[in-house]
Amino acid sequence: MQNGKTLLNRSGEKGRVTAFCIFFILAILFAGYSPAAAQDKKIDDLKTEFLAEVQNTPCDSARRKEAVITLFKKMGAPTEAITIQEFDKGENIVITKAGRSTEKIVVGAHYDKVDDGCGAVDNWSGIIILANIYRKIAATDTQKTYVFLAFDSEEKGLFGSKYAAKVFKEDPAVPVCSMVNFDSFASAAPQAPSNMANSKLLNAAKKAAKESEFTLYSASIDNADSDSSAFNDLGIPAISFDGLSSVDLRYLHNTNDRTASVKVESLLLGYAYGLRFVASLDTLACDSFYKQKRR
Numbered sequence: 001m002q003n004g005k006t007l008l009n010r011s012g013e014k015g016r017v018t019a020f021c022i023f024f025i026l027a028i029l030f031a032g033y034s035p036a037a038a039q040d041k042k043i044d045d046l047k048t049e050f051l052a053e054v055q056n057t058p059c060d061s062a063r064r065k066e067a068v069i070t071l072f073k074k075m076g077a078p079t080e081a082i083t084i085q086e087f088d089k090g091e092n093i094v095i096t097k098a099g100r101s102t103e104k105i106v107v108g109a110h111y112d113k114v115d116d117g118c119g120a121v122d123n124w125s126g127i128i129i130l131a132n133i134y135r136k137i138a139a140t141d142t143q144k145t146y147v148f149l150a151f152d153s154e155e156k157g158l159f160g161s162k163y164a165a166k167v168f169k170e171d172p173a174v175p176v177c178s179m180v181n182f183d184s185f186a187s188a189a190p191q192a193p194s195n196m197a198n199s200k201l202l203n204a205a206k207k208a209a210k211e212s213e214f215t216l217y218s219a220s221i222d223n224a225d226s227d228s229s230a231f232n233d234l235g236i237p238a239i240s241f242d243g244l245s246s247v248d249l250r251y252l253h254n255t256n257d258r259t260a261s262v263k264v265e266s267l268l269l270g271y272a273y274g275l276r277f278v279a280s281l282d283t284l285a286c287d288s289f290y291k292q293k294r295r
Contacts, residue, residue, distance in 0.1 A: 001122050001184045001242070001252055002154055003224045043268070050267045053128045057259050059118035068093050068111050068127060068150045075135035087163040090152030095134060099142040103286045106147045106168070106179040106238075107133060107278055108161065108227055110154030117257030121248070123154070125262050126182035129271045136275055142282050144177060151227050154183075155253075161227035169234045177286040178237045180278050181228040185243030185270045186251055187263040195220040196228045198237035200289040205239060208277050216273075221249070237289035243270050 058067040069082060077095050085092040090112070109126030113119025127150060134148045151160035161181075168176045178201060192205050202218055209216035221244070231238035243266035244252075251261045 001221070001224050001226055001244075002156075002158055003253065046268060046271075047264050050128060050132075050264050050271075054120060054124070054259050054262050054264065054267070057118055057120040057124040059120075061113055061115075061119075064111050064113070064119075064124075065091060065093065065152075068131075071127065071131045072134060072148075075131045076138055077134065085149075085164065085167070087152075087160070089156065089159040092152055092160045092164055093150040095148040095150075097134065097138045097142070097146040097148070099145040099282070101143055101145065102174045103144045104147050104168070104174060104176045105144050105278070105281050106149055106164075106176055106231070106236075107137075107181075108149040108151055108164075108179065109182045110151040110160065110227055112152050112155055112160075113257075114155050114253045116253065117251075117255050118259060119257055120259045120262050121186045121244075121251045121257050122184045122253070123182075125185035125243070125267055125270070128267060129182045129185065129274055132271050133275050133278055137279065140279075144282050144286075146278075154227055158225065158227055158230045161230035162233075165231045165234045165236060168231075168236065175286050176231075176236050177284070178281055178289050179228060179231040179239070180274070180281075181226055181238060181240040182270060182274060183226040183240050183242050184248075184252065185266045186245070186248035186261055187266050188243045188245040188248065189214065189266070189269050190241045190243060190273045191217045191219060192239055192241050193220045193224075193226075194218040196226050196232075197239040198228075198232055198289055201237050201239040204280075204289070205241075205277055208280060209273065212273065212276065214273075235290075241270060241274060243267070 058064045072095050083094045085094050109130040110123050137146050153159035206216045226240040228238035228240040251257045
């Protein structure tokens, strides 16, 4: 989560969800991905995996690039699907899952961190969600091609996502239908800051949440930004999800950002809802969220 000022504030934030609500929402979100009788075991297994991945957060910035690659390989990404996108301020990591068409859906999270803290909340949590969504999407036959992007230099000014968005924009023959970003999960259910989202995508995200019987709040985070904005600024519809309550903002960009600051339930909710939403985009017309229909 990139910010230009020290003080962050979440306007109209609704508070954290209870443990009961978390379990209830997860059961609904995972419906259809496994038999009902296996729900408890599946959630418990995922919780154990996610806890281990949080504990493995690389606190040393120099180790994060290789840690991202290692995590995606653990999730089944073949070496030939992983490429490095170099730019003047860093290196993005690109993992491509080919679909039946060349129309693209981009799913992203930044892997860099500020100097202080471990960068577990901001944003190894997003990387964990990203890699686990890849594992599920990669195992399915999709109409669209999914591009998973781990951005570098977000904290310095969204440089990685700005470069990636520019590269996509310069190739109009291969359109990007939408971009979904995951940035900073601590203790809350998924939220989608309105100041970082395409309005049509935000409405679709709220509808998807309602169908899963929970409310997706869109309270903005004042003085903050994330990688979805780099795509929105170039006219590519994008949205960011986070799992931050007002209390959780204290973890950002300081020594409080430790592995203990990440609550696994927030990660599970971000993953379960994020997977369902990202998968739902596959069957939609590529210009569904554009202001004007693409020609």
